[in-house]
Amino acid sequence: MIIDAAVYRDGQRLPCKDLSDEADALRDTPGGFIWIGLKDPTTEEFANVSGALGLHPLAVEDAVKGNQRSKLEVYESSLFVVLKPLRYVEETSQVETGEVMLFVGEHFVVTVRRGEAGPLSDVRRRLESNTGHLAQGPAAVLYAVMDAVVDGYTGIDAEIGQDLEQVEESIFAGEIEVEAHAAPESPSQRRQAADDARRIYLLKREVLEFRRAVQPLVEPAKRLAERDVPHVPASSRPFFRDIADHVLRVVDHVESYDRLLGDILSAHLTRISVQQNDDMRRISAWVAIAAMPTMIAGIYGMNFEHMPELHWRLGYPMALAFMAAVCLTLYRQFKRSGWL
Numbered sequence: 001m002i003i004d005a006a007v008y009r010d011g012q013r014l015p016c017k018d019l020s021d022e023a024d025a026l027r028d029t030p031g032g033f034i035w036i037g038l039k040d041p042t043t044e045e046f047a048n049v050s051g052a053l054g055l056h057p058l059a060v061e062d063a064v065k066g067n068q069r070s071k072l073e074v075y076e077s078s079l080f081v082v083l084k085p086l087r088y089v090e091e092t093s094q095v096e097t098g099e100v101m102l103f104v105g106e107h108f109v110v111t112v113r114r115g116e117a118g119p120l121s122d123v124r125r126r127l128e129s130n131t132g133h134l135a136q137g138p139a140a141v142l143y144a145v146m147d148a149v150v151d152g153y154t155g156i157d158a159e160i161g162q163d164l165e166q167v168e169e170s171i172f173a174g175e176i177e178v179e180a181h182a183a184p185e186s187p188s189q190r191r192q193a194a195d196d197a198r199r200i201y202l203l204k205r206e207v208l209e210f211r212r213a214v215q216p217l218v219e220p221a222k223r224l225a226e227r228d229v230p231h232v233p234a235s236s237r238p239f240f241r242d243i244a245d246h247v248l249r250v251v252d253h254v255e256s257y258d259r260l261l262g263d264i265l266s267a268h269l270t271r272i273s274v275q276q277n278d279d280m281r282r283i284s285a286w287v288a289i290a291a292m293p294t295m296i297a298g299i300y301g302m303n304f305e306h307m308p309e310l311h312w313r314l315g316y317p318m319a320l321a322f323m324a325a326v327c328l329t330l331y332r333q334f335k336r337s338g339w340l
Helices: 019-026 043-053 057-065 121-128 138-181 187-226 234-300 315-337
Strands: 002-009 012-015 032-039 071-074 079-083 086-089 094-097 099-104 108-114
Touching: 002 019, 002 121, 019 032, 019 043, 032 043, 032 138, 043 057, 043 108, 057 079, 057 099, 071 187, 079 138, 086 138, 086 187, 094 187, 099 138, 108 138, 121 138, 138 187, 138 234, 187 234, 234 315
Parallel strands: 032 108
Antiparallel strands: 002 012, 002 032, 071 079, 079 099, 086 094, 099 108
């Protein structure tokens, strides 16, 4: 559906009456353009807009279907730009992905939003309060929307960095605590280790979602900053260069987060494997201790007729004492070697 539609002349907002008539009138009006905002439009809802503005059918099809990568495509009468805004959900520490698509022509801008991430009402409000920027035409709208999306990336970058520090602290602090006490892990510590593994996996998924949104935007941002692009004046390149710098910085952070999460996960799994080996050694030591009295009892339990110890008055206490001595010796040896 259409969220907002307005005509802008010299940075001033005017009401948009009939879309076709306004589009025809603006073709001979320098510095004037239409800005139409749509949210989750259907094919029928988009038909009037695309027909009045002459949008390319392939771009319209992408805008209606959604689920596109961040990209910049040049058509005969317009640019088609796809952005992936992100929203950080504080309650669940998860990242939600939205979609914003822009058709930018000489005298029009059409913004299409999908999902709850990346609302554009604040962008329009800020631009309308600065008529000097808005008077620059559709390129000013493209820059403002891209800048808002990339600013959102910067905020999520900081949030994920904090989550990563918390996970890192939780995992390595627990490992230091276990090593300091030199004791087996308690059930609560085992549950904490399982929770840490789950948090690492979820955070790695968030970083992957973040990378899918940001990485494809590098090439469109560079193209707008360095090359001639229709409907984007050369005077706008420094602004898009600033956006490209921010995108590259976020991409570098995302890649470092991904590598660090991989290292943390490997360290965590190694710690669990070492703990399992310690458990197996501990079990093996107790089995060895229990095997010795079992073997001695089995020998004297054979009840052969000619076994002198069976008729000796001190045979029973001596057998018990021997069992206890062997078990104690094994226990001390295993304890000294670190198996117990």
